[in-house]
Amino acid sequence: MLFDKIKESLKSENQVNYNKIIKKLEFDEEQSNSSKIVIKAPNIYIANYIKRKYAHKILELYKKETGIEAIIEITTKTVKPKTYSTEEILTNSAPSVLIPEYTFESFIVGPSNQFAYTAAKTVAHNPGKSYNPLFIYGGVGLGKTHLLQAIGNYLKTKLKVLYVTSEQFMNEFREHVRNHTMDIFHEKYRNCDCLLIDDVQFFSGKEQTQEEFFHTFNELYSQQKQICLSSDRPPKKLNDLVDRLRSRFEAGLIVDIQPPELETKIEIIRKKCEINGIYLPEEVIEFIATKLNDNIREIEGMIVKLNAMAKLLGIRDITRDFAKQALKEHIKDKKENITLEDIIELIAKEFNIKPSEITSKSRNQNIVAARRTAIYLAREFTKESTPTIAKYFGLKDHSAVSHAIKSFNKKLEKDNNFRIKIEELKNKIQLKKGE
Numbered sequence: 001m002l003f004d005k006i007k008e009s010l011k012s013e014n015q016v017n018y019n020k021i022i023k024k025l026e027f028d029e030e031q032s033n034s035s036k037i038v039i040k041a042p043n044i045y046i047a048n049y050i051k052r053k054y055a056h057k058i059l060e061l062y063k064k065e066t067g068i069e070a071i072i073e074i075t076t077k078t079v080k081p082k083t084y085s086t087e088e089i090l091t092n093s094a095p096s097v098l099i100p101e102y103t104f105e106s107f108i109v110g111p112s113n114q115f116a117y118t119a120a121k122t123v124a125h126n127p128g129k130s131y132n133p134l135f136i137y138g139g140v141g142l143g144k145t146h147l148l149q150a151i152g153n154y155l156k157t158k159l160k161v162l163y164v165t166s167e168q169f170m171n172e173f174r175e176h177v178r179n180h181t182m183d184i185f186h187e188k189y190r191n192c193d194c195l196l197i198d199d200v201q202f203f204s205g206k207e208q209t210q211e212e213f214f215h216t217f218n219e220l221y222s223q224q225k226q227i228c229l230s231s232d233r234p235p236k237k238l239n240d241l242v243d244r245l246r247s248r249f250e251a252g253l254i255v256d257i258q259p260p261e262l263e264t265k266i267e268i269i270r271k272k273c274e275i276n277g278i279y280l281p282e283e284v285i286e287f288i289a290t291k292l293n294d295n296i297r298e299i300e301g302m303i304v305k306l307n308a309m310a311k312l313l314g315i316r317d318i319t320r321d322f323a324k325q326a327l328k329e330h331i332k333d334k335k336e337n338i339t340l341e342d343i344i345e346l347i348a349k350e351f352n353i354k355p356s357e358i359t360s361k362s363r364n365q366n367i368v369a370a371r372r373t374a375i376y377l378a379r380e381f382t383k384e385s386t387p388t389i390a391k392y393f394g395l396k397d398h399s400a401v402s403h404a405i406k407s408f409n410k411k412l413e414k415d416n417n418f419r420i421k422i423e424e425l426k427n428k429i430q431l432k433k434g435e
Contacts, residue, residue, distance in 0.1 A: 003027035003037075006061045010054065021046055022054070031073070037062060038073040047074045048097045052168060098156060098163055101275065102149035108271055110264025113143055116255040120147040120228075124154040127194055127226035131253035133217075134228045135235060138257030141295030144230040147257075148196045151228055159193035166202040170209045177208075190219045194226040200249075201231045205240040214245050221248075259294035262424045272300045278307045284323045290423035291324075291331045302327055338381040338429060340392055346429055347374045359393055373425070375401060376408045381429060 007025065011018035024046065028038035037058065041047035051074050062070055104124070109117050116136055123134050134151075136144050152161045164172075169189075176185040189195065195216075203210055220227055231238065234256070235249040260268060266289045273280050280288075280303070292299050309326050310318050324331070348355040351370040358371050371393060378389050379401065386398035395401060412419045 001027070002062070002065060003039075005065065006058055009061050010057065017053075021049065025050065028075075034066070034068055035070050036073065037070055038075065041074060041076050044076055044099070047076050050074055052097075098149050098152045098161070100153065102146045103153050104150045106271070106275075107143065107146055107150060108260075108264060108268045110261055110267070112258040112260045112264060116143075116147060116257045119253055119255045120151055123226060123228065124151045127155060127159065128224040132221065132224070132226055133249065133252040134226075135231070135249050135252060135254045136229070136257065137231045137234050137254070139232065139259065139294070141297040141299075142257045142259065143296065144257060145198055148198060148228055148230055151226075152194065152196050155194050155226075160191070161194045161196070162189065162192040163196040163198070165198045166200050169197060169213065170202070170206060173209055173212050186216075189216050192220070192225065194228070195220055196228045198230050199232070200229045201233060201238055203241065203245075204238055207242070210242050210245050214242070214248070217245070217248050227252075260296075262289060262420060265289045265294070266420075268296055269299060269303065272296075272303055276300070276304060276307070278303055280306075280318055281320075283320050284318055286420055286423075287320050287323055288327070290420060290427050292327070298330075302330060340378055340382055340384060340389070342429065343374050343377045343381065346425070347377070350425065350428075361394060372404055372408055373422070375404050376422070377425065377429065379405055380426070 004027075007018070007022055010022050024042050026040040028040050031038040039050070039058075041050055055072050055074065059070060059072055062068070104117070104121055107113075107117060116138075119131055119134060120136070122130050123132075136147055138144055149163060152163045155161050172185060172188075176182050203213065217227060229249065234254055235241070235246045238246065238249075266285055269280075269285050269289055272278075273285070284306075288299065288302065292302060306318060306323055306326050310316075310322065315322060344355045344358055347370050348358060351366060351373075353367055353370055357364075357367050358374050360367070362368075375389060375393055375395075378384060378392075379386070382389075384392070386401040390396070390398050390401045393401075395404075412422060
């Protein structure tokens with residue numbers, strides 16, 4: 001079959017992408033004809049990726065085999081096909097890919113992202129006038145892309161919105177330089193009302209790309225067009241970025257997204273379950289929140305995996321024990337080389353006190369709570385004996401440690417919220433030591 005031959009050609013170019021993406025594509029023989037290729041992808045994300053990365057190559061290979069200049073449709077079972085000509089793919093003049101689900105309404109707000117959320121919403125309601133540019137930074141999977149796309153989805157019916165990744169911007173720039181078609185590139189990027197660019201940290205070290213983006217930025221800014229950027233770190237920490245571009249980034253509003261607090265994380269997991277049509281008991285949701293890291297995209301993947309495993313194994317009710325076994329490769333439960341100093345450092349940060357205060361004689365309520373928590377975790381995670389722990393924390397003897405731990409365990413049994421917070425602290429210790 002011709003499409004199988006095309007897939008084999010793509011396989012020889014990139015084995016990893018073939019295994020993860022290309023081999024999942026299906027040729028729709030019923031909808032295709034000699035001048036139109038219809039390809040089905042498993043989901044909208046893969047469909048959009050294939051459009052950006054492989055559609056042009058597929059058309060090239062098809063023309064090579066048949067001599068026919070065709071168009072391509074990339075669809076899924078639930079999404080209406082979009083048709084792209086060779087010219088549209090080459091110039092990337094097809095509309096930016098905005099994921100409809102990424103809205104302000106579907107974004108779970110907590111203390112860790114409240115400022116970024118509010119800033120993004122303000123920009124969406126008053127583009128080009130409030131906070132221009134808006135620069136959002138934070139770790140992987142914390143919601144930067146969601147907020148950028150929420151701005152785009154809010155404005156797309158009113159203004160000309162362009163959302164791209166930094167990689168797409170760079171690739172298009174190189175392509176148009178090579179083809180001597182920079183007028184098309186400028187038409188696209190300098191005539192939009194709102195430009196959203198994801199992961200601008202990848203501009204670092206790319207001098208020509210930075211030069212081009214500098215002029216694009218100035219052109220849009222002078223017309224009071226909105227510019228929104230995301231990165232994994234703030235502008236001042238972007239190495240190999242020219243000073244004049246860094247100064248442009250710093251001229252607007254810089255906001256960060258921190259890892260979600262436990263309550264926010266639990267709410268996010270509930271929302272992801274709702275979106276994916278998955279039911280998980282509350283104890284399983286809490287387990288996932290405390291045991292997995294803060295990358296929300298990874299957590300969503302784990303939720304889907306957990307549900308799929310349960311269905312394949314014929315398990316009707318997903319329990320905490322089943323979740324623990326199913327996700328064991330992603331849970332750090334090893335107690336390797338954790339020291340009293342590690343615990344003191346973490347607890348001091350969590351309780352916003354000095355490490356020295358934990359081992360002091362202070363009877364301040366907050367310090368006492370921090371000290372008791374540290375003693376409990378020291379017994380849980382270190383190889384130190386109770387006499388050693390007692391001496392370290394300035395207690396009379398080992399019986400004081402035993403008494404403190406007994407009281408702590410009683411509170412864990414009675415107070416579910418307290419238990420969840422301690423589970424999160426346990427996870428942080430293990431994740432920190434596993435880095």
